[in-house]
Amino acid sequence: MPKTAARAHDNPYVVQPVMKALKVLELVARQGHEIALTAVSKELRIPKTTTFRYLQTLTAAGFLDHNRATDRYNLGPQLRAIARADASVSKIRELARPAMIELMHEFNETVNLAVKGNGTIVYIDLIEANRSLRMQARIGESHPMHSTALGKAILAFLPEAERRRQLDLPLTERTGRTLIEREEIERQLRQVARTGYATEMGENEDGAMCVGVPVLDEDGYPVAALSISAPLMRMPHSLAAKAGMRLREVAAGISARLGSHPAGATR
Amino acid sequence: MPKTAARAHDNPYVVQPVMKALKVLELVARQGHEIALTAVSKELRIPKTTTFRYLQTLTAAGFLDHNRATDRYNLGPQLRAIARADASVSKIRELARPAMIELMHEFNETVNLAVKGNGTIVYIDLIEANRSLRMQARIGESHPMHSTALGKAILAFLPEAERRRQLDLPLTERTGRTLIEREEIERQLRQVARTGYATEMGENEDGAMCVGVPVLDEDGYPVAALSISAPLMRMPHSLAAKAGMRLREVAAGISARLGSHPAGATR
DNA sequence: GAGCAAATTCCGCAAGGCGAAACCTCTGTT
DNA sequence: AACAGAGGTTTCGCCTTGCGGAATTTGCTC
Known part of the structure; x- marks a missing residue:
């Protein structure tokens, strides 16, 4: 042989x-x-x-x-942990997809889904609007937390200690409008926590804006975030607020269904 | 460094x-x-x-x-498949354990749980009766399908094609009473399919008998089997039939709860 | 179409993986 | 309690084969 x-x-x-x-x-x-x-x-x-x-x-x-x-x-535990993390991401994507498509049609703008990475947010899905001028991220791409609506939505709902750790990292300046003053960011995050949605205006990409909300797991931890992104010129404040409201509704629905699995294995 | x-x-x-x-x-x-x-x-x-x-x-x-x-x-798919299989086994064991303990007390004999391996059944749990003379398998041990009640219960509920494949393999003769005639085995399996439980009398181990039933997943596939084993002398046919009935009830309960998870990932 | 950045292929060196055999350590047995 | 045997661990020297720098190709972007 x-x-x-x-x-x-x-x-x-x-x-x-x-x-x-x-x-x-x-x-x-x-x-x-x-x-x-x-x-x-x-x-x-x-x-x-x-x-x-x-x-x-x-x-x-x-x-x-x-x-x-x-x-x-x-x-061993390692394999189970990996599988669990993967299943969690798959589940979020699966649950979010129909709602994302609905949102895309509703606003005719790109809808993004991202999970919290290590100091960054990572796009795990996006539904692109069928417009010639549209914002495009890529699945798998990472962006800083502090310069995106997705990241700010997550940051605002992170436990105190973890949020501090994130903000202690050097904050890169993606555009001239990126917030890099700790004070300013924290002020905004408090507002995000109040209103339930975060906005970003040309802070991550020139001429682009984004409205984002967190997706919380059963423990209230922001595992992911959902957002609508558009060229700045197409999304006035009034519309952004409306989008924020709708995103909150949708994310609440996803969050609710995230907790509803019996979770067969040990923990 | x-x-x-x-x-x-x-x-x-x-x-x-x-x-x-x-x-x-x-x-x-x-x-x-x-x-x-x-x-x-x-x-x-x-x-x-x-x-x-x-x-x-x-x-x-x-x-x-x-x-x-x-x-x-x-x-990749391999890792997900492994994780899925593992979760499934863990779940079966978890779901079965209380019922197995109950059965053990009811009949005062050893109760076994096994999953389908590759041409064999593999013990994944057992509750031993507190008697001096008792049948003992070991967790992790494999036995042939055709010589055990556990295996016959699984065989009888396997899809046609897979059952044939199993029976095409050489059938080892564990004791003088082990069935190795294909005809005879298939006749018995048809009966198992009718009554819902399988019996084995000294075919796997001299002086020992066993009554087994399949545990089916949501698709009706026999992923595991549950059995009561005892010395032949302690378990007359009438009692075996009674045990078969009870096992069927218990397995049905486990099978029902096996399907009740939303299953996060793709398939 | 030039210029990158990233992925793929090549190649010679020697690190380190391999497996037979010896050794150890249990469990069950007489 | 000594023994036997199965299964796990350790040793050791051979030589396979994994390594990584460098060259090449591929696939973008400007």
Whole structure:
């Protein structure tokens, strides 16, 4: 059996130890229960020593859990955490999408959905208005928190300590109108907390504005934000206020449904 | 910062390529969105070439997904499948446990819970009766499908094609009473499908018997099975029939509650 | 169409992964 | 209590194969 070059035809860049370790991970996971070193080794036809090393590594990384009592391995916390975080994002996107499409038609402007990243907001979905002049972000793109309506909406609803930590980071000046004075930002955030929606006027991109609201999870934590963005010239204050109101309604609906899952696994 | 030997103190058996690739996987997963090669490389301080290889490997294994349009990576189907399977098993165990304890007290015999493995059933939980002579399986142990009540209960409710595939595999003879005639087994499975419970009399272990029923998911697929096992001498046919009935009730309750989660992710 | 930035490919070096075998450590047994 | 055996851990030297700098290609942007 020519097993040496077995995987080479797949992709010359595949790193064998990684691939084999992933097979181990997969096998352990698919058992749905603890499994011992020897069993993995036999099943995968990988020598015991090598299997041992992979199991050790996977365990060290938290992807597996080693039960010292039974000397068996099963799924670890890391993998569950990743899956949970992913499911959460998927769920928000799924819940938000219909409402976003509705909003897009209502205002005929681009509607954005973003999650809180590390000091930034990250677009996870957007419905573009069918207009020649439109604001475009990209899914996967990160923007600073303090210069976007999405970010300000999240900041305003963050727990005190975390908000402070965010604002302690250096605040980049994206345009001439970006707020970089701590005082000024905090004043605005207090207002956002009162009205429930945040606005941004050319602070992130020249000529563009945005109205954003937070999406809260069952604990009231702002996991994401929803916004409508438009060229400044097309969105006067009065319309922005109206958009803010509608966004609040929509986000409230999403937030409500976010908490309604029984969550099968441990926490 | 001496980062070369940074991980060596952890565990001499940690395989570096695997560990680093897992860090890549984790980083990508924790983004909650697509991320590009260069970003991963910079974040993790791993040379671009190496990062590239890991991303390729993780993608080839299905743990990541490579979006060719944007040349970015995010979580792949494999990881989601693993997480889903794990959550499902956890949930079954969780839901079944109270009922199993009740059953154990009711019959004063060991109650077993198993999931379908690859051609086998795998014990994922059991409540042992407090008797000196008792049947004992072990959590994590696998038994053949055709020689156990648990397996027969599952087989009987499997889709036609999959059942055939299972029975095409060589059927090991565990005891002198193990059924290995295809005809005979299929006749029994039809009966199991009618009555809703399967029995096994010394076919898996001499002197032991077992009554089992399937646990069905929302699609009617037998994901697991529940059984009561006892020494043959303690369980006459009449009692076995009674146990079968009770097991059916209990499993129906579990099956019903299995479908009651909204299931956040795609399918 | 020039100029980047990012991804992909190439290539030679040697780090470090590999696996056989020895060793240890339990559990169950006589 | 000693034994046997299965399964887990450690050692060790070979040599595969992973590594990463550099070159090349690809795909944008101006």
